[in-house]
Amino acid sequence: MSDANRTRLCHVRETTLGVTPGTPRMRTARMTGEQIRFAPTTVQSNELRADRMNSDPIQVDQVNQGAVNGELSYPVDKSPFSDWLESLFCQVWDNTPSFDNDGTADSVITDAGTTADTYAVASGGSAVVAGHLVRATGFSNPANNQIFRAASSTGTTIVGSSLGLTAETAPPAKARLKVVGFQGASGDIAATATGLSSTALDFTALGLKIGGWVKIGGSAAGDKFATAANNGWARITAIEAKALSLDNLPTGWATDAGTGKTVKVWFGDQVKNGLDTIGQTLERGFLSQQTPTYLISRGMVAGQGEFRFESQQIATWSITFQGLTGEATATALDASPDAATTNPIMAAAVNVGRIAENGVAIGGPNYIRSVGLTINNNLRNLGGIRSDGLVGPEDIGKGSVDVTVQMETYFGSSALLNKLFDQTPTNINVRIAKNGQAMVWGLPRLTYTDGTANATGKNTDVMLPLTSMASLDELTNAHILLDRLEYYE
Numbered sequence: 001m002s003d004a005n006r007t008r009l010c011h012v013r014e015t016t017l018g019v020t021p022g023t024p025r026m027r028t029a030r031m032t033g034e035q036i037r038f039a040p041t042t043v044q045s046n047e048l049r050a051d052r053m054n055s056d057p058i059q060v061d062q063v064n065q066g067a068v069n070g071e072l073s074y075p076v077d078k079s080p081f082s083d084w085l086e087s088l089f090c091q092v093w094d095n096t097p098s099f100d101n102d103g104t105a106d107s108v109i110t111d112a113g114t115t116a117d118t119y120a121v122a123s124g125g126s127a128v129v130a131g132h133l134v135r136a137t138g139f140s141n142p143a144n145n146q147i148f149r150a151a152s153s154t155g156t157t158i159v160g161s162s163l164g165l166t167a168e169t170a171p172p173a174k175a176r177l178k179v180v181g182f183q184g185a186s187g188d189i190a191a192t193a194t195g196l197s198s199t200a201l202d203f204t205a206l207g208l209k210i211g212g213w214v215k216i217g218g219s220a221a222g223d224k225f226a227t228a229a230n231n232g233w234a235r236i237t238a239i240e241a242k243a244l245s246l247d248n249l250p251t252g253w254a255t256d257a258g259t260g261k262t263v264k265v266w267f268g269d270q271v272k273n274g275l276d277t278i279g280q281t282l283e284r285g286f287l288s289q290q291t292p293t294y295l296i297s298r299g300m301v302a303g304q305g306e307f308r309f310e311s312q313q314i315a316t317w318s319i320t321f322q323g324l325t326g327e328a329t330a331t332a333l334d335a336s337p338d339a340a341t342t343n344p345i346m347a348a349a350v351n352v353g354r355i356a357e358n359g360v361a362i363g364g365p366n367y368i369r370s371v372g373l374t375i376n377n378n379l380r381n382l383g384g385i386r387s388d389g390l391v392g393p394e395d396i397g398k399g400s401v402d403v404t405v406q407m408e409t410y411f412g413s414s415a416l417l418n419k420l421f422d423q424t425p426t427n428i429n430v431r432i433a434k435n436g437q438a439m440v441w442g443l444p445r446l447t448y449t450d451g452t453a454n455a456t457g458k459n460t461d462v463m464l465p466l467t468s469m470a471s472l473d474e475l476t477n478a479h480i481l482l483d484r485l486e487y488y489e
Helices: 080-089 415-422
Strands: 007-013 037-043 058-071 098-100 109-112 118-121 132-137 147-149 157-159 176-183 189-192 195-198 213-216 233-239 243-247 264-266 269-272 280-286 293-310 316-322 326-329 352-357 368-376 380-382 395-397 402-410 426-434 437-451 463-470 481-485
Touching: 007 080, 058 293, 080 269, 080 280, 080 293, 213 437, 213 481, 368 426, 402 437, 415 437, 415 463
Parallel strands: none
Antiparallel strands: 007 280, 037 058, 058 316, 098 176, 109 118, 118 157, 132 147, 132 176, 176 264, 189 195, 195 243, 213 233, 213 264, 233 243, 269 481, 280 293, 293 316, 293 326, 293 368, 352 426, 368 402, 380 395, 402 463, 426 437, 437 463, 437 481
């Protein structure tokens, strides 16, 4: 027999759609269930027989599609969930500079502390610029695990100041360096009426993104503004050398010269809807069988994704894949796949820091009970009569990217309902965070398309369920954006 609790789902990114990489490094996915259907498609012969019998069914194609469901946690780079989000958005993450030994010691990061205040890397060090905040983790010596402000860099070095590093000539397999923000010198960063300004730091050199989210202020008093209200979240609307324009500013935002402060600002990676077809091979292993069966699905592309945030519930996701070919085998693609990530599961309400509509947090009297986000790429299978001996489609086509939001609020006033009747464009963003990591979903241009308020029965609340649809936002050139911050204070 097969036990669902002994089912393992593994993943590897494909370079060529439908082709599993040779000797693949599989990574274990986290899930609450899957409904992937890999099966032949058959038809019945129309041949006439005098004995009224039927010939054997004839296979004419193969179906390879279905959903994987899960609970929301931070999408670690290169993990299955992170790659599936890229497939769903049809675009790869725009990541901040990072250096990761990723399982092989002394490979990408080759030294720490042999030269004072210096981490050595194999290549690409110049992507880190002065002012970047770099987070170092996974080193053997505790002193080498810290967050520091980059002072300089070369192609093979990243240099800080007064870091107190311990010499480590072969950093371990888990060693990692990641840009997680930026920091000004004392008094350099100020809060203006429209965002942030600097005297020395060049905002255009930091890799910031229009429509991206920043968290302003560190945990230490010297690393944040004296105006407490300024130490919060905001969205970037324009980037100039000495000025960073922001909207969705924290309530109570005020000008602050930042005198004597080395203000820290945190930012992360971003993905938004694009044009790429990004496939993967998925392998389901039914490990409770005496001889495990492995069902392999190739060319799997995320066609639809649903993300739900509901009061008093775990935040959840469901991604539906559409694929090309597959096989059933008794041999795993990778006998020792990477373990699943362990980042904590996030809950709506408890971990949702803010749900905002038109730049203002939704609150009383229209308290929000649930939000659901859906991305549909309108995929379609392509292919004719194959000549390579395989069964299944040969390619996958994409239609429009349709993004909708379903939101249910208490009907406390007519404010939201009026926007439906007036067809007033608006925007919505959802921020969820836990243990110093965050995801921010941004839908910069939406129009409400449906909604009605009803008194459904005695002793019940009147609710307002609203549906909205995304359209092109000229500022961000997107329907939907997702920011992930690997670390913030």
